[in-house]
Amino acid sequence: MTSIKPRKAVQIAEHLEQLLAKGHWALGARLPAERQLAAQLAVSRPSLREALQQLISKGMLESRVGGGTYVLSTKPIGFVDPLLTLFRENPEYRFDVLEIRHALEGNAAWYAALRSTDEDKASIQACYENMMQLHGSLDPMNEARADATFHLAIVEASHNLVLLHVMRSLFDLLQNSISHNLDKLYTQARVFEPLSQQHRELMDAILASDPERARQAAEAHLVFVEDSLKMIDADEARKQRSLRHLSR
Template sequence: MGLHTLSSSAVDRTVLQLEEKLLEGGWETAARLPAERALAQSLGVSRSTVREAIQRLVTRGMLETKPGSGVYVVQRQPARLSAPWLQLVAENPPLRAETLEFRLVFECAAARFAAQRSTAEELDRLQAILVKMRNAVEAHDVDAEAIVDGEFHTALTAASHNRMLDQFYASVITMLREHIAANTFDATLNNANAFRQSAMRLNQHESIFFAVRDRDPDAAQRAMYAHIAFVGKQFEPGFGLAQ
């Protein structure tokens, strides 16, 4: 039983490492991955562990195997070909309020599952992202804050370990990142309270992390709900934005 647990843990860690490299653009779309032996050496695991990790990512639709050729990063099809509803969204961009409503449903669920299923490595990654977010806020660096804000939500969804959520998020990641970045910039523009609101958003992300770290699904869901509700309130008349 101990050996099985160790093996499963090694595979989980390897999946996470490969997934992070894919999400961060370590390999270009349609690129061929290094040979199994090379990957095993670079990650410090056995070839069988790498093989199992790759198979999991193939199942998730992030990688594909080509017999006699190797393993490749999946080339995501345009929305028109892969999902008609995505093309509809692209042609009729949702309002900010509609996207926030979508995020209330989607990301509250992701936070809840992350509190139940996240690994130690994923918690470390979330914490590292929060350090970058705090640095950006303290430096009044809106560009950096917007980027790491998107990174946090991406990492949290990956930590939910739900393939449907993971794949769905991957299909709308560009739109959601643009939405998050736009919120950050718009809430800062001509706003005397911009720094205070940035600090509040940072505290909200930290509250989400603490609930996930403490394995409290209810608290994680409430913290995410409070954060997204706050994002929407920033744009209500009288909240602090210049009119």
């Protein structure tokens, strides 16, 4: 019995999904123009267009009229949707994600310091420099996305595929559920300066192949991020109370 080959658009969609899962395009990034992407993949534009629609229907891509196609998620949104809904209804659960990051990223940094290749280290350094260059941009979420890309480059350098997929899921959740707080991390000098120093220390520890120093740097960084987000939450709560008081 002759096996039936998947339709070309399905094959293209699967390939694009693999590229997204591997971080070929960062969250929020714009995909190349349709003509350019079709040429890169050596496929027809109609087949590519159909494949893109499949990923749009999965919640992985977003098409903006006159503005191209953008990355919304590195996996089908159904994978994280139940938790995303929970977080929007119960904001305090966001900190559960940060607690999990403590356990996972400390280990990821440890293994990255042990296993990272010269190529991995160059990627981590490039991600760090990009993050620094984006500071002060008109959209602070660009810097937040660059921050996630930096941390995911470290996870990739751990060469643990399961850990990488788990961390991608967590970053998708964080960026979808607390974007209104993430952007504020990069607009306050009292927060940005320590963040910058912590990222530098984390990178330097991995470049120096010092696993214990890398683990400690990752864990110290996450404690600071959690404390800073709680501080922002508290500031927002005070502002809301003041507004309610003035409206009476």
